[in-house]
Structure formats: C-alpha cells, structure tokens
Amino acid sequence: NAGVTQTPKFQVLKTGQSMTLQCAQDMNHEYMSWYRQDPGMGLRLIHYSVGAGITDQGEVPNGYNVSRSTTEDFPLRLLSAAPSQTSVYFCASSPGTVGSKETQYFGPGTRLLVL
Amino acid sequence: GEDVEQSLFLSVREGDSSVINCTYTDSSSTYLYWYKQEPGAGLQLLTYIFSNMDMKQDQRLTVLLNKKDKHLSLRIADTQTGDSAIYFCAESIRAGGFKTIFGAGTRLFVKA
Numbered sequence: 001n002a003g004v005t006q007t008p009k010f011q012v013l014k015t016g017q018s019m020t021l022q023c024a025q026d027m028n029h030e031y032m033s034w035y036r037q038d039p040g041m042g043l044r045l046i047h048y049s050v051g052a053g054i055t056d057q058g059e060v061p062n063g064y065n066v067s068r069s070t071t072e073d074f075p076l077r078l079l080s081a082a083p084s085q086t087s088v089y090f091c092a093s094s095p096g097t098v099g100s101k102e103t104q105y106f107g108p109g110t111r112l113l114v115l
Numbered sequence: 116g117e118d119v120e121q122s123l124f125l126s127v128r129e130g131d132s133s134v135i136n137c138t139y140t141d142s143s144s145t146y147l148y149w150y151k152q153e154p155g156a157g158l159q160l161l162t163y164i165f166s167n168m169d170m171k172q173d174q175r176l177t178v179l180l181n182k183k184d185k186h187l188s189l190r191i192a193d194t195q196t197g198d199s200a201i202y203f204c205a206e207s208i209r210a211g212g213f214k215t216i217f218g219a220g221t222r223l224f225v226k227a
Contacts, residue, residue, distance in 0.1 A: 004157075040123065042203065042219040043158075090157055103148070104215060106157035
C-alpha cells in the first residue's frame with residue numbers, strides 16, 4: 001500500500017490564483033481530512049469527509065472547497081489564493097470512528113507559498 | 116471550548132529520559148494520541164491510549180493519563196538522537212462525529 005499520497009510537494013502561487021491540492025489513499029478508509037499546519041499553532045482542520053459524497057467544514061474552512069466523489073480521492077481547492085494561506089497542508093485518512101479506528105494516517109504534506 | 120496545550124521545546128541529553136507533557140480541556144475525549152513529526156515529513160502515530168486507561172507502555176514509550184487533571188504525558192526512555200522531532204499530543208472527541216484536536220507540538224532536541 002502507498003498509504004496517503006499528496007501532490008504537489010511544493011507550490012508557489014500568486015495572490016488570486018486558484019489551484020487544487022491532490023490527496024489519495026489506497027487503504028479504503030472512510031474518513032479523510034485536510035489540515036493546515038502553521039508555526040506554533042498545531043494542526044487546524046479545514047474540511048473533512050466521512051465517506052464518498054459527504055463533506056463538512058472544519059475549524060478554518062474559508063477560502064477552501066473540497067469534494068469526495070470517490071473513496072480514494074479528496075482534493076482541496078483554493079479558490080483565490082491569499083498570502084494568509086501560506087502554510088503546510090496535510091491530508092489524513094482514518095478507517096472510522098470506533099475504537100482505534102479513530103487513528104489517522106497522514107500524507108507527507110504540501111508546502112504552499114502565496115506571494 | 117476544546118483546547119490541547121503543550122510546551123514548545125524540550126532539550127535532553129542522549130541516554131536520558133524525556134518527558135513531554137500535554138493538557139487538554141474536553142472531558143468527552145475517547146482516545147488520546149502522540150504523533151511524531153520528523154523534518155519535512157507528515158505526522159506519524161507513535162502511540163495512543165484509551166481514555167479509561169491510566170498507563171500504556173510500548174517498548175521505550177510510556178504514556179500516562181490523569182483523566183481527573185486532564186493531563187497526558189509521554190516518556191521516552193534512553194532518548195536517542197533519532198528521537199529529535201516534534202511531538203504532537205492529540206485528543207479524539209465525540210462532537211457530532213469525527214473530530215481530533217491537536218496541540219501545537221513540542222520540539223524535542225537531543226544533545227549527543
């Protein structure tokens with residue numbers, strides 16, 4: 001299994017540009033999430049999905065859209081990039097919410113710089 | 116509200132024990148986790164403890180949970196330079212479904 005994969009690893013955008021961060025998992029996990037990591041702030045949840053066709057907002061959803069058309073893929077879209085969205089973005093997946101299935105598996109991250 | 120707090124830095128000598136502490140506020144937590152993040156990498160699960168347990172030991176790692184004080188600690192015995200990383204405390208809570216709250220991370224420096 002490849003686990004959780006993310007592309008690209010690095011990206012530089014200009015203010016106002018849009019882009020999609022890709023995330024895929026091959027573990028047949030129901031739950032997938034997007035986090036952003038900023039210095040001194042830990043991870044903050046942007047959006048999450050509890051299964052194909054179902055998404056919901058996390059703690060910091062503004063400026064981001066997601067969709068979950070398949071179990072494997074959970075892309076994150078930046079609609080109009082702003083410097084405040086400069087961050088490291090992590091995608092995670094989890095088998096479910098019961099017992100140790102709440103454990104999350106993280107991708108390697110996408111480093112985004114918005115100029 | 117939901118909050119997880121950790122100290123930002125810890126420095127120890129190689130061979131000593133490291134103790135990383137964490138406090139959390141939500142009493143509805145089900146599982147508590149320790150994740151490790153090495154430079155340029157994602158988070159990797161180190162260990163977890165169910166909220167009705169007091170202690171869990173896994174080789175060099177010992178997790179202690181004081182549910183009354185909402186305090187979680189991770190002890191790493193015989194700390195090695197390869198243990199240098201950022202350690203994140205996290206709690207999984209029942210909040211209308213799936214939600215995990217992360218602390219800001221403790222950066223562990225191991226001096227040779």
